Amino acid sequence: TANSPLLCFKEPSHGINMSLGLSMTKDPESLNTMVCGPTIPRECKSITTYNGMCFEIDQSLHVKQPVPSSLEECPGQTDIAFLLDGSGSVNKFDFEKMKDFVKDLIREFLERDTKFAVAQYSGYCTIHFDLNTFNVMNRDYQVNSITQQGGGTYTAASMRKVVQEVFSTSRGSRPKAKRIMIVITDGQSNDSGMLKNAASEAEAKNIIRFAIGVGRAFSSSSAMKELETIASSPPSNHVFQVGSFQALDQIKDTLQNSIFPIEGSQTTGESIKMEMAQEGFSAAYIPRVGNTPLSINGSSPALRIKKLSVSVICQKGYLLSGGEIIIIVVLSFFQIGAYFGAEVCAMDVNKDSYSDLVLISAPMFTDRDREGRVYVCTINDWSGVACQLNAEMTLVGDAGQMGRFGTSLAPLPDLNMDGFNDLAVGAPLENDGQGSVYIFHGTSSGISKIKSQKISASDVQSGLKYFGLSISQTSLDMSLDSLPDLAVGSKGAVLLLRSRPIVTLMARVSFNPPKIPTNQVDCSTPLRNIAKVCFTMTRQTTDTKAKINYTLTLDVTRQAPNYRAYISPKIREETNTITLRLQEQCFSHNFFIEACPEDSLNELSNELDFTFEGLPTTSPGGLSSSLSPRSPTSTYHPLGFEINCGADNNCIDNLKVDFNFTRSSEVRVGIDEVINVTVSVESREENSYNSHVILKYPAGLSFRKFTILQGRVECNSSDSVGNVMWGLSDCTIDKPIFKSDSKVCLTYNILTALPRLILFSGNTHSPKSELSKVKEIGVKYSIFVVIKRNEDSTSYVNFTAGKNDLQKHVKQSFEVENYERGFNLTVIIKVPMKLGDKDIWADPNGIQIQGCQRHKNEEPTATEFVDQLQKNHAVDCSVANCGVFMCKSFIRNLDRNSYNITGNLSSQWIEQIGLESAQFNLVSSATVDYDRNQYIYYSSDSKNNPPIQKIETQVEVYPEVNFTKGVIGGVVGGLLLLALITAGLYKVIFITYLV
Template sequence: LCFNIEPVAWQTFRRDAAVPDFAVNMSLGLTMTSDPRTQKTLACGPTIPKDCKSITMYSGVCFEIDLSNAFGPPLPSTNKECRTEADIAFLLDGSGSVGWEDFERMKTFVKEVVRSFPAKDTQFALAQFSSETQIHYYFNDFFSGSWEANVGSVRQLYGGTYTATGIRTVVENVFTQTKGSRPNVKKILIVITDGESHQRNQLPSAAATAEAKNIVRFAIGVGNAFLNPGAKYELDTIASSPSQEHVFRVASFDALEKIKQSLATKIFSIEGTQTSGESLKMEMAQEGFSAAYFTETGSCKRLIPFHGRCVYNSDIFCCFPPLCADDLLLAQFQSGEYFGAEVCAMNLDEDQYTDLILISAPMYKESDREGRVYVCTLTNLCNLDFSPLVLRGGAFAQGRFGSSLAVLPDLNLDKLSDLAVGAPLENDGQGSIYIFNGEAGRINPTYSQRIAGSEVQSGLKFFGMSISQSSFDRSGDKLPDLAVGSKGTVVLLRSKPIVMIEASVSFNPTQIPTQNDDCSKPLVNTATICFTMTSSKTNTAKINYTLTLDATRKVPNNRAYISEKQRQSSGSTTISIGQNCLDVKFSIDACPEDALNELINELKFTFDGVPSSTNLKPSLDQRAQTLTFHPLGFEINCGTDGKCVDNIKLDFNFTSSSEVRVGIDELLEATVSVENSGENSYNSRVILTYPPGLSYRKFTILKGRIDCNSLDSENGLSRGKTECTVDSPFSTLLVSFSFLKLGDKDIWVDSNNLQVTNDETTKPETGCSVARCAVFKCTGFIGRGEKKQYIISANLSSGWIEQIGLHSAKFLLTSTASLEYDKNQYIYFSTGSNTNPPIRKIEAEVEVYPEPDFTKEIVGGSLGGLALLVLLTAGLYKAGFFKSKYKEMINQEAGEGADPGADGGAPAPE
């Protein structure tokens, strides 16, 4: 970008009668600026020299030139005087080793030093030490009467050399405001002595006392006594560091005249050499080093770096020095920072009135960077806020951040002006510029963009050395452009279009149902993700997004998921101006353990601009929220009125003795129960406090979902605190127990027949989950070593078993016995760690079966026996078992008698 400039001077201004006589060698025109309303020109010359003792200081003057080329009055109208503000105290050695002639020479030396300083800026005090210390004149009465006669009338004390006592007395009694010592001026103590001190070991502590008050100490040793190392050490201890700058040694009191000028020169130190910050402040400030106009309440004012104070004239202006600031916060400023090298008036909200004054200090040194810019707000006419905001660049040892300033138009579409700051020495002299965005009433101290010269074009040197004060559209894209100067090259930078994207998520259904009959079937929901893009120009962009369901819970405790073990949904979409939406389906546990706390769903996206026809990629507005959270809550059942009115009752008791026996009791247990007899209660908490002598150990959940946290006493005085939260809403729960029957059959034949021997009181209770049980409570007194026996007996019925279709069954009959006692009176003692009496339990296995019936067996056996007998009889008959052998024998015998001779004459029977 080049401009043609005619190399001929249109108008020349020279020194005339309007310029005061003191304005010699002023370099008029080194700083110039113009009033954008009146077209007047402000010309300044900041190099007017003035000799002040051993140094030359520079000041400046400015003139306003109207349209007729007439000079206005000089600002300021007079040159500054040399200033040497200091409070100087003399401490003279009045011991016996000093002759009266030498003491007189010391007083003469004091007079000569006092005469070398102007009385209007410098105050003096005089004290003498020997075995004691005497203060002759304080700061507020030194010049009362004839001060020279007062000094001459001081009498020598004589005695020992107690130097440490003298220093401590002057520091504590002379350098005080009640005695005329002034704050924020140099404090000087001059000690003159001729011999070694009797308090050598106390000198370091006395010097430290003076150092604590920022008192600069000069030590003058007179005589040959200070040739030995011990005496030299004393002078070095008394004097400030470095000792070579604050110690004088002369052979005799006659030589004091020779060091008078050297001492005065060291007291009148060059700016910035005193570590206490009380050296010269404004003497090196050059008025008119830089200047800028600003507007306020419709009238134009001019701002000139001058003396750090407001100067009132026909045209009121406010001032700052280029090297230091007297009335600002000194802790924020640094000598040599070149404060005011660039001054810029900024109209932040574009309402034609100046809101901020920007003042650069490009030479400000920090441990890791160089340069800064102060942002001052205008609270009222010519009243600067002296707690300025500070802008800093990147961490570069050499940067000269603030070498150029330029107010830019609104770059990020927030209707506030922005700021460009040059740092031409960064990156080994390649340079860079920084962009800062405006905020409500100020500038955001964090830069939004850093443009390095190496990124713009290779070979650039000192990029950011100058920045154009106007940002016109030079590229024809209706966007502001920026011209930045470097060595031998001017670069034109184009601004990108800015787009704003708002992300939103809606759910269908909008609430998670809590009345679910089937807890095994998850609920289905749909998340609609929308991206709305707004811009002054037509742009497109690619969006990469990630939706995380129930993001505040860790896996696998999440209650919502896209698929099994997956609760994130990622994707990308291309969007244009307007609203762009997409749907994501997911599932929710039907009956989650936590149905109170809503699901916090996280949506995160990244932006990637698509280049336009002019090769410009849009940028995302820095105010855009790329990470958003979208809750999805549960239905809350609070009746028709939508308001939950609970009725919570709290019960608290100790499960052991309410008294703690030291050395015996190890644990103190408390049982807390909460009951709600009203509508659902949400976010209910129970808070228990306990004395500092107790420490929390653990909690046990007996019923419900409860989470407890505890904090013991930290200092032994405050009470410990345990806080328990009921995670889910709880409502009224009524539980009643009665004798349980199945049809018309009783488990117990007669509930009244349950008896316990030696029972004194019987109180039936309910508490069994399946069948009715009876609880016997026997109250009695048992002496030491005594035993008691209780026998429980009852009859059982099996009719209830037959009713459910079973002919036989086995079950357990359980009996338990526990010991109760007055825990407020007795303590259960056990050799183990258990502090509660044991509970004994007896289980008896009962088998129920029907009585045996043998009728069928008898009848069947009888009939079977008869059938067997018949079969046996028939068989025998068939076999001839029932035929008579006697008949056969008769028949056989008859056959034998009919033929007797057949056998040859057998003899006849006898």
């Protein structure tokens, strides 16, 4: 008006043609205004950039400092050096292709502030053109003039020469420029050991290195390792591999984007700025708890990039808080021309007067089948705006529509009466430019990703163009029907969209009588009941009406024909159609119930379903109402049985459970096959309903059967599967009512294959009782081991009586065989070592048994060993001091272990017995020991003791033969015989002489 004060506003000197006022927004609390101008040009060397600024104006028309305070700098400088492989392994044609690749890549960078150098390496390195001498205007001629050198491949030395001589101020390198080296090679280098040092030297001068491997040589891991050493980290961004020089063009775009990334760069390099970013293209205020309002300025059409200290490269907007600019990271990716930030909208979802969300649109973001996105950022009370912007935090339009979804954004009041404000999103180019507006409902966690409604231009009025190009930021009641209205702009028209009335509908079902009697034993006579169905509809206006079609289904959880309630025989559903107004209306339905005692704890679940159809009102426009989504259209109404629990109708039962093992105090696996468990349950006070007794038993037990001793019991048992969970037997007791002063008993028969200790748990279960009993029973596994005498044991030796220095070699061998499960076994071997004070063995300390440890000797039990040996001739541990050997091992099923006792038996112990002629038995014994808490020896008797095996070696003693008497007698006899012969000869000669 004529009396309105004028604002004298002086643009900054650099704010020429800034289009000040192109976007404006108001703080609803302070009434301050934010005015933005997003089109400030800035002339740089290679491009004209466009930035923007915003100014906050208070109620006194005072203009505050601009945001941001200054414009972004022009894009930075870059120095690039090419190092080409000119070794003999590269043929002439491929070398020419490499030069073509260099020329093409240089051509892509001409518009930027970039200088180039080209060097070639083989057995030596030649710098053909440095950063001073390379002329971009004559680039093709200079690169074409390079001729191939041939020779070896000394990559490391060449890299060092380029680092030292090319990237120096004397050769044209600029101090603030980003430095890049591109190494192209077709094979492994001859000085690979120096590559790491060369790379470190380049790293020290902040030179970013790209390695391009050409050919099959890089299929080996060692060659690839060389490329990774040459290149900067990470290798995934700096190493390229192609099959041939002809394929170099395939990586040109990727390499270009790596050198001048569109989205940003790592901290080691510099990114190209988004030259067309325009701060202030849109703006919004965010009321915050306990703080001054915040303002957000969006940048478009392509937001500028903020370099981060982490590897994620993100878009940025500006957040103003008390005059301080805070960067908001909002994107982990970027698409050129997406117009991210074209619309910014702050939204209070939960109606607490404080903003909960910031919505940022990118209406020209393109997917395969749609165009436009809206990103959802959350606002925390003190930490500010959090913009992860993943798929879960993004709104999109319908597939197949390139409609520039997100061109306009507007917060809406709670349209569907669910307690959360809603959102409108415009897509003006949908349906060939007719346009659409999407409605998204708010939720407790933010905004629903699924649209609740889509309003197409053709649904509103024919001939509209660009419907949804703009949407009013406030929803006033323009039609005076107590409902919010929405103004939507299109080409040449503004349309007012009215809200439909939202109603809530409550359905209620009651029964008469309210409980089913249980005093009837015979359930063949049906009981009569009445269901009363009531509907109550509420809303803001008074002339709402609707048509309701409802269906009442009785005992809905039972399948036909097993349902217990019915309207008429074989029919349990009844349908009715009514016209409902804003007062409660009720309708009665008669039905019948088959009330059987066994169902007394299973209530009838009855379902009420209805459909809603709003009828036109009498108000102008005749809008019909819609049903609130918070009003369920399907409800369940139970009808239960009477529970007789005294005057207070509160059952207090008292169950006692106990059980015992009826055969023995332990389980002997492999000997005992079955465990008998007797369980008893007693009800000692009021009736107990739906009572169970549960017996739990560990893995290894298998339920066999149960026997009812008293009462009515039904059991279901499931053994352990995979040794993970316990086996369980669940038995119902006098179902459904376990009456007062009743008792049930049952016996379980359970097959065994058990762990060392069995834990049984028995408990009763009812709604009012949780008594339990836990008992343990020990488990022992049966084992069966046989100890035998080996055939190669010495069975007989002999000694001459009276000689104490004789020795005979003796071997006694035991064999132990296991015929059952594996277990830790100890074999105990006792060997007689000393009789009286005389050693039995020539070297008693040398008696060792392989695999055994010798323990302390065992003293004999007999004190007078001479008398005992003269009687029974057994040299064993009862008369002799015995060596004890403990042989520990884990013996598996069907394993055989042998234990050998070998040594020279001495004769010195025999003389003290006092017998010159006798036979003795040298007796060694073997038995087994084991963990007797875990194992039990299987035997035919009831003692279950392990065997004792003995090995006897017979030792015979005989007197020494006296040859002296025999010789003397022989000589005397010979002389007498000679005398007789001589006398006979003389007589014969004499008689002959006489004759």
